[in-house]
Amino acid sequence: MASPAHAAPAFLRLAAHPLRWRLMSELAAGDYRVRELVELIGQPQNLLSYHLRLLRDGGLVTMRRSTFDARDSYYRLDLDRCARALAATGAALHPALHSILTAAGPVPPPAPASAHRPAVLFTCTGNSARSPIAEALLRHRAGGHVEVTSAGSHPRPHLHLDAARALREGYGIDLRDWRPRHLDSTAGRRFDYVISLCDKVREACSGIGGHPRRIHWSVPDPAAEKAGYPAFVRTAAEIDTRIGHLIPVLTSQEASS
Template identity: 70%
Template sequence: MRSSGHAAPAFVHLAAHPLRWRLLTELASSDYRVRELVERAGQPQNLVSYHLRLLRGGGLVTARRSSFDARDSYYHLDLERCAHALAHAGTALHPALGFDLAQPPSTKPPARRPAVLFACTGNSARSPIAEALLRHRTNGQVEVTSAGSHPKPRIHPGAVRALREHHGIDISGQSPRHLDTLADRRFDYVISLCDKVREVCPDFGDHPRLVHWSIPDPAAADGPDRTGYPAFVRTAAEIDTRIRYLLPQLALTPREVQP
């Protein structure tokens, strides 16, 4: 057999290992802690940690300290970086196998109007940003709301400004709400954006798909260094990226989405 003399792209080496592929597929749907990945993969913790280090070294996975328990870290799959890596791998095999990264993931209308809840602690920044961005991107084809376990008196001005200036969305008339006010609602997805609220989020019944996005509170950047507003801009951008990759999942009927 004649060898081409070209090494396979780094993504192929990383993703080809069965355990690393399992970790990638688990993290594609939600952020998890090591012990949760150990349970889901059914492998020893030292082995899972070793392969997570390799995925982090390859830039596909990142880790953030939990805001609920600083001894824990949440692992996150960088879907945007994965998309670029996959495109490069396809092009390396044959130019016709690449794909246009400028094209967003499929946003075909869902089979039925799914219901999504975004939850965080204060419902003043992360969750209302996510609610507004998902509503904006789906043109009302998704029933979306947000709430908090300990809602603040008002939406944070930084969140209002970031959405208005960078996404053309006005949420200035919105007010935080408590999770308890939604106890009788049915949701297909419950997405927590705060490590603290993930531990206390109530059970909404009907077995919604539970997803966690471990995103730092941009309000924590408020202070004498005046880095507060850029943190809201970065947070809105990260949430918008995650929502773009959520859209193809929402296009499936709830019966087709695996828990």
């Protein structure tokens, strides 16, 4: 029997199980409910729930109650936590691997303009906080290599003041002239990705054409929280983290177009 000093790291023990790896792979793309994972993976719900609990106990997966139906929950893979765990796992094998796995590496040069830029649509109910934050952050970080817009099923008259403030103070983005849009305004447009940030609006954009890849990010409405402006700061930070994970996916699509 291996001594504790030579036992495999916890991340390796968790991720090496075939079913848990499949769960992590599905959740790496977006947030899912258990019954959706059952359909995707083809295993019984009680078995998937057991392995999801192990991933939650290990800190790799988080669960959030649906804001549309509180009887449902969405599961999310913490990609940042996975990256840190991978680096620690490499270091446990050999110290030299830690520097390799954590090295930022050179900043890649801007990709040449291609005939097709990936088109992304962000959606939420009011298009006044979460989806315009996502639109602004992706446009800011993608450097013109992504076509991005946002819309809502029931748009508010104006962008929420705290959403504008969070973008201005946290990221230097000015949206003073921005106005919410209705999903109808996207009719006839082709999108490669439709990303819903609101549990309620997830089904409202099912008729969008072009056979886009649909991704769900279960992000609570900061305007519904009692925390005020700090809730918008947290929401922007969470969305920014997700945007950081999305950009390599979009970049690889652009390069292959």
